[in-house]
Amino acid sequence: MANLLLFRSLLRNAPLADAHNNEGAPAFAFTARHKLAQMVMTGCTNETFYASAQAQLNDVLEMAKEFDDLFLAKLAIYGRERAMMKDTPALLTALLAARGSALLPVVFARVITNGRMLRNFVQIMRSGVTGRRSLGTRPKKLIQRWLQDASEARLLQASVGNAPSLADIVKMVHPRPQAAWQEAFFAWLIGKPCDRAQLPEITRSLLAFREGINSETLPDVPFLLLTGSPLNKAQWAQLAQKMSWQTLRMNLNTLARHGVFEDVAQVNLVAKRLADKTQVRESRVYPYQLLSAWNNVQNSVPTKISDALHQAMEYALENVPRFTGNIVVCPDVSGSMHSPITGWRKGASSTLRCVDVAALIAAAVLRRHPKARVLPFECDVVNVALSARQSVMHNAQKLASVGGGGTDCSAPLRKLLAERAQVDLVIMVSDNESWLDKSRRGSTATQACWENLKKRNPHARLVCIDLLPYGTTQAAERRDILNVGGFSDDVFTVIDNFVNDRHGSEHWLNEIESVVL
Incomplete structure (x- = not known):
């Protein structure tokens, strides 16, 4: 119970919550500008765990009325070119x-x-x-x-x-x-x-x-223009070399089903294409798309193809910056994070979940920073043994296999407080729907814990990566706190700019405003 007493004393000094999240727990509302940006970067106009597709659409249409053409133009371009x-x-x-x-x-x-x-x-x-x-x-x-x-x-x-x-x-x-x-x-x-x-x-x-x-x-x-007629094995082998890189990634099981990988030479050619650094970069593949491909390859797909996807992932994550100091990554593995990253739509739902993306981000940071700590959380911090020597795919899969309970975003910060840990950068990846640590009044437990952690680590910074378009956060935006929405690898660029003071207090919005028309 000592931690609860600690929270009560901290709430007096922390900024007061001004909203409630979808679980009815205290939260901080984003500004209208930030909320619209968040919806553009994370909204796929499909059903999510807490919000319907129609509600998301209505929110975007209503909020857009408040802004001039210039901001909408920059936001549209940023959303397409940077967040893809x-x-x-x-x-x-x-x-x-x-x-x-x-x-x-x-x-x-x-x-x-x-x-x-x-x-x-x-x-x-x-x-x-x-x-x-x-x-x-x-x-x-x-x-x-x-x-x-x-x-x-x-x-x-x-x-x-x-x-x-x-x-x-x-x-x-x-x-x-x-x-x-x-x-x-x-x-x-x-x-x-x-x-x-x-x-x-x-x-x-x-x-x-x-x-x-x-x-x-x-x-x-495009191969879909050819598949209306039956193709033989040799023709499918030709297609494997003609497909775009992205189409190849998405159709590995199809090629296996049509016997392409029965030929060792074809296995080598496909693996070479998948692991080609130039093609990976030009394809602008999401890291999570590679994880999805790796997760979904069937036993009929040779190991050499899986290994090529591992190599492609390393290239896709080359822009993960190097940070200095003590780094902690906190992926949310609670139940609500097990919904599809792009939402539900009949016949078009992604098999990849929010928890997979959160785990991937954590594994990517660990790969680049072997001494970083990873503290997955749900009701509390979940103990998972990870090794920086393992591949990003392996660690991401291991992280995503745990959890499923309620959400307590303050849990990893509580742990750091209890350990009197020295931290420089904390990265939290969540849907921000924390409710187990809710209080009746005052601030959020996450904000309160961060205030106390800052007393011991005055130069520390907190990054909250939001994967879904719900419009609230557990930590209020300010000089040492960044809230960013999205699941493309561009979030790493935003974090790098934040850590190196390249923008003002509205870190992410300044990034969007910097778009040149």
Whole structure:
């Protein structure tokens, strides 16, 4: 009970909580600007443990009304280019379109970077959630220009996907062809008669393959355009070398199922591609996507392929900065963290959970800082033996296999206090839904513990990485406390800037504001 008495004395000195989290426990509300940024970096417009997809959408739409076009533009670009998000940057772009913003062309060019983003943008605009169901003159012209400027390869890539399909979009905006091949391509795409001789070379080879005229050599197109017809083992082996790096990562079990890995030479070629440093960097793969691929590979996938994923992870985490002093990482392994990182959606839920991402971040820091302490927590700190000599994958899997109870974000700080530990940097990865340590009044237990820890470690800093868009934190933002939302590896860049005093008191928001249009 001594710790509870300690909390009561500390609450007098800590800042007062001004909100409650989804568990009804005291919390600190983010400013409207910070909350919107958090939702853009962590919101995937799917169901989460505490919030429905509709509630998230409503929150973004309502909060966006409070800000000018410039902030929304910077936030959309930061969310796409740095956090590598899809749905929320497309939503902000659609909001700017609905406002008739002069910044729309700049934002559109930097956010709508591929066919999937184009479909997202059109789907959002046509849904009416931004206040209108028509595309409007300026968005229509931007889409027309996107289609006119796209190469054959880009258009073929964009033709994969529905609701709306690329053909639907072409029918909506009626792009004016800039060359004979475009006229033939757009006609073919929407099912109208066309002069096949005018079609570009790769599209002609795709049609020939589908018609069985030249079925031995696979055309250089997205593999989903080829799988409508049965492929033999040799053709699947060809696909393994033609796929983009990201597509290869996502289809290892498919290749194994079609016998590609029965050939040792093919195993070596695929492993070499996966572990190619240049391709890993160019793919802009999320570290958690690599963890997902490694977790999901079946026994039919050779060990050499798994080892290549390990190597790819090392390259993907090269930007984890080196920090000085005593570092403690605290991944939340409680029950609410076992929900999918991108939320639930029927038929489209990620198998990777928030706890997997929290564990991955902890394992990545440990890999870079072998003397760092890792204190996973739920109701209390969970004892897990980790080794910095083990791979990031191994340690992340070990961390994610524990926990499942209630949430007490103050537990690791309590432990550090009890040990009179010397700390310089504490990184907490959570959904911030702490409730076991709630009090009826005053501050949060996390904030109170941090106040006392600061008395012993005046230069210490606390980083709270939030993985879900709930709008509150257990530690109030200030000079020594950083709250950052997101699950891309860019959070490490934000932490590095924070630790090295490169921004003011609104650390993460200043990072977003620094975007140059």
